[in-house]
Amino acid sequence: MTSPIIIAITGAAGHIAYSLIPRIASGALFGPTQRVALRLIEIEAGMKPLQGVVMELHDSAFHLVESIEITSDPHVGFQGAHWAFLLGSLPRKAGMERKDLLSINGKIFVDQGRAIARHAASDIRVLVLGNPANTNCLIAMKNAPDVPMDRWYAMSRLDEDRARSLLAHRVHSHSRNVTKMAIWGNHSSTLYPDFEHACIDGKPVEEVINDRTWLENDFMTQVQQRGAAIIAARGLSSALSAANAAIETVRSIIEVTAENQWHSVSLCSDGSYGIDPGLISSFPTRSDGKHLSIVPEIPLSAFAKQKIKTTIEELREEKAMVTHLLPQ
Ligand code: NAI
Numbered sequence: 001m002t003s004p005i006i007i008a009i010t011g012a013a014g015h016i017a018y019s020l021i022p023r024i025a026s027g028a029l030f031g032p033t034q035r036v037a038l039r040l041i042e043i044e045a046g047m048k049p050l051q052g053v054v055m056e057l058h059d060s061a062f063h064l065v066e067s068i069e070i071t072s073d074p075h076v077g078f079q080g081a082h083w084a085f086l087l088g089s090l091p092r093k094a095g096m097e098r099k100d101l102l103s104i105n106g107k108i109f110v111d112q113g114r115a116i117a118r119h120a121a122s123d124i125r126v127l128v129l130g131n132p133a134n135t136n137c138l139i140a141m142k143n144a145p146d147v148p149m150d151r152w153y154a155m156s157r158l159d160e161d162r163a164r165s166l167l168a169h170r171v172h173s174h175s176r177n178v179t180k181m182a183i184w185g186n187h188s189s190t191l192y193p194d195f196e197h198a199c200i201d202g203k204p205v206e207e208v209i210n211d212r213t214w215l216e217n218d219f220m221t222q223v224q225q226r227g228a229a230i231i232a233a234r235g236l237s238s239a240l241s242a243a244n245a246a247i248e249t250v251r252s253i254i255e256v257t258a259e260n261q262w263h264s265v266s267l268c269s270d271g272s273y274g275i276d277p278g279l280i281s282s283f284p285t286r287s288d289g290k291h292l293s294i295v296p297e298i299p300l301s302a303f304a305k306q307k308i309k310t311t312i313e314e315l316r317e318e319k320a321m322v323t324h325l326l327p328q
Contacts, residue, residue, distance in 0.1 A: 004035040004066040006121065008081040010112065011088030012040035012070070013050040015236060016129060019243035020085065021053065025062040029247050035066045041077035041088065042070070074115035081120045085246060086112060086140065089130030099321050102132060106325045109136040113143030120147070127249055128154045129242060133187045134266050134280040135318040141268065141280070142326045150292070153253065154266035156183045156191065156282035158238065158245035163193040163223045167200060170219075171208055177201045182284035182295075183264035184304075185311025186318075191282065192307035193223045197298060202260070216303070257286040262295050273300065273308070279315050 007024060011017055017040075023029065024036060038057075042050045050070050057068055071077045078084060089105045092098075108130070116124060124147060128137035137154035141147070164178035181198040185191050195215045200208045209215060222229075230238045252263040262284040271277040272294045284295040300308070319326075 004037040006037045006081045008039040008078050008084040010041040013042050013046040015239035016242045019240045025065045037067045039077045040070045078115045078119045084126045086128045102321050106322045109139040110143045113140035117144035125151045137280045149268040156264045156266045157249040159183045160264040162226045179261050183282045184308045186315050189224045190311040190314045256289040
C-alpha cells in the first residue's frame, strides 16, 4: 500500500459531503487499495453535526481510511492536502441579491485560497462546488498565486451527466452510450450544453434525435433548470448526484480519457475559443492521466457561439462584482 492521499473537504457536515465522504472512503475515487486521510472542515456552527458524521465514519470501519481530523480552521484543514473539495458556502437567502451572495461567499474563498497556498502539499489540486462555483474558484485561485493555475477546477460534470441522461431517455438508450457531451461556460442557468457535437451510440445526436426544436428548447432548458427541478421535488438541492459528479470529475482528471470521449470541467481559460484568459469556464476536456487539456479546434456553429457568448458574459459580470477580492 502506498502512503495515504490527504483529502480536505470543506462543508463536511453538509448534504453533498454526506454522500461524497463514504464514496471516497470506500475507494470509489482513488481505487480499492489507496488509503486516504480525511481532513473535514466546517464552520463552528457545523462542528456538532460534523462530529456525528465522524461517529458514522468510525462505525463504518472503512479499511482505506487512515485517519479523520475535523477542524474549523482552514490553516489546519488544508495542511499537506493533495486534493481539496471546496463544498462549504452559504445558501442564497430570501431578499439576497446575487451580488451579496458573491460577496459573502467570495470572502470564504479568499481565506481558503490563502490557506491552501500556505499549507497544502506542493501537488495540491482543488475542485470547487460551492456556488457560484466558477467565480468562487477564480477567487480562491487568485488568492493562491503560488499554486499553478492548472490545478484549479470548478464542477460542471453534473450538468454534463444530466444532459447525457436526458438525451439517453429521449431515445430509450443508456447514458453510458452518450459521449462527447460538453458543457460550456458557467455552472448556472446560462450554461450551454453542446448537443451539436455529442453522440448517441457513436452517431451525432441530431441524426438520432431528428428534432432540433426540442434540442434547442426543452432539452437545453431542462439541463439548465434541472437543479431547480430537484429542489422542487426533494425540497433540498441535489446532493447524491453532485457527490457522484465530484467523483467523476476527479476521475476524469486523473485517469486517461477514453477514445472518442471528452468530459466537462471548469478550468482556467487559456484564451481557447475566444474565452477570456483567466476566467474559470467549463470546456470539453481530455486527460492523458497527468495533464488535463481543453479539446482544441471543435468547430462551433453560429448558434453555439451565441450561447457561449451569453454564458461567458455572465462570468465576466460575476468577475466584475468581485474584483475587490482578486489581488492583481
Ligand atoms: P449544505 O448547505 O448542505 O452544506 C454546506 C455546508 O458548508 C454547511 O454544513 C455549512 O456549515 C458549511 N460551510 C459554510 N461556510 C463554510 C466555510 N467557510 N468553511 C467550511 N464550511 C462551511 O450544502 P450542500 O447541499 O452540501 O451544497 C454545497 C454547495 O455545493 C452549495 O453551494 C451548492 O449550491 C453547491 N452545489 C454545486 C453543484 C455544482 O454542480 N457545482 C451542484 C450542487 C450543489
